[in-house]
Amino acid sequence: MRKPVIGIPADRRQLGLHWFHCVGEKYIAAVVQAADAVPVLLPALGEHHLRDWLDSCDGILFTGSASNVEPQRYQGPAADPGTLHDPERDATTLPMITGAVQAGLPVFGICRGFQEMNVAFGGTLHQKLHEQPGLLDHREDKAQPLDAQYAPAHEVELAEGGMLHRLAGERRIRVNSVHSQGVASLGRGLAVEAKAEDGLVEAFRVEGSASFALAVQWHPEWKVMGNPFSRALFAEFGRAGRERAARRAR
Numbered sequence: 001m002r003k004p005v006i007g008i009p010a011d012r013r014q015l016g017l018h019w020f021h022c023v024g025e026k027y028i029a030a031v032v033q034a035a036d037a038v039p040v041l042l043p044a045l046g047e048h049h050l051r052d053w054l055d056s057c058d059g060i061l062f063t064g065s066a067s068n069v070e071p072q073r074y075q076g077p078a079a080d081p082g083t084l085h086d087p088e089r090d091a092t093t094l095p096m097i098t099g100a101v102q103a104g105l106p107v108f109g110i111c112r113g114f115q116e117m118n119v120a121f122g123g124t125l126h127q128k129l130h131e132q133p134g135l136l137d138h139r140e141d142k143a144q145p146l147d148a149q150y151a152p153a154h155e156v157e158l159a160e161g162g163m164l165h166r167l168a169g170e171r172r173i174r175v176n177s178v179h180s181q182g183v184a185s186l187g188r189g190l191a192v193e194a195k196a197e198d199g200l201v202e203a204f205r206v207e208g209s210a211s212f213a214l215a216v217q218w219h220p221e222w223k224v225m226g227n228p229f230s231r232a233l234f235a236e237f238g239r240a241g242r243e244r245a246a247r248r249a250r
Contacts, residue, residue, distance in 0.1 A: 002249070004058035004241030006037045009096065011065050012044040012088040027063045027110070030221040034231045035238030044088040047095050054099055058248070059106035059212070059241035062093055062113025064219060068181055069115055074124045083127075094120045101206055101213050106240035109215030111179055117215045118204070121187025129182045129200070136198045138217075140178045150222040153177035156194040156202045163214060164193045164203055167232045175202070175218035182217060212240035 008028065010021035021043040031039040039061075042053055067086040071079050073094065079085070093113070097120035100107045109117040115125055130137040140149040152174035158165040165171060183201040186192065193214065194203035206213035214237075220230035 001242060001246055004035075004037045004238065004245040005040055005056065006031045006035060006059045006061055006238075006241055007040050007042045007053055007057035008061045008063060009042045009089065009093050010044050011067060011086055013086075024063060024065075026221045026224075027061060030224040030230075030234050031061060031238075034224045034234030035241065036235070037238050037241050042092070044086070044092045046088065046091040050092075050096055050099055053096070054103050054105060057105065058244040059108070059237060060096065060100050061237075062097065062107065062109040062116055062215075063221075064111030064113065064178075065089070067112065068127070069112070069119055069125065071125075071127065074119045076124060076127065079127060090116075097121075101209055104210035104244070106212035106237055106244060107206075107214075108212065108234075108237045110221060111217060111219060114203075114215035114217045115181055115183075117206075118183050118187045118190065121190055121206070123187030123190065124184040125181050126184045127181055129180060134198060135182075135200055136196065138177045138182065138196075138200070139180050140176075149178060150176045150219060154196055156196050156218075158194050158203075159192055162191075162193045163205055163236075164216075164233075167236060168229050173229060175216075176222060178219055179217060211244065212237055 008023050010023050013022050023041050028039045031037050067084045070085045093116045129135045155172050158171050189207050190204040191207045193205050196202050203216040220233050224230045
């Protein structure tokens, strides 16, 4: 059986005087190493090649990013001046998410990808969790080395009987926390898979999806092979991709 092809939508980012379409290496490595799949980077071109990509890929990974979803996408208040946005990525990923789920492709959202999936299904976001009464500060300390920034920061409670509970074999796990935004209202048809101790939704699945359709707020791609739970999560995504590839080969 051939390895599944996993599409990874890119950020559009200006580097110097030129524009580039970029994907973080840690996500590519996790697809190769833990999902045992073939990564293919998808440029942020809006809906122009959407149908071709959905026909060609066996799964889609929606990654984290330094940019935030533009607030008008979920009828949120205007962002602070200087906030990094990526409208080309939004125009690519938001229709891709619903299209992929409808087509039965496995989809996996991480951090920004988690937020994109929530918005794609009609949910809303808090732009600054640390300013919301009753919520913790979920940001990393950027003055620290990367290993400290991505170290386990807090516990999440996994929904009993959910996919994450099955993979973890326990109800509580510790995760890293590298985000300033988070779910305000959960999108339609999404079921909570994990919550932080302050009640913030940290993972959800798409109810009734034909395949793997899950998103997490934390970063399981970080040094994935050294974390058994993260490795199992990517392996499950890869398994769903292989099942999709096998169906397409018939």
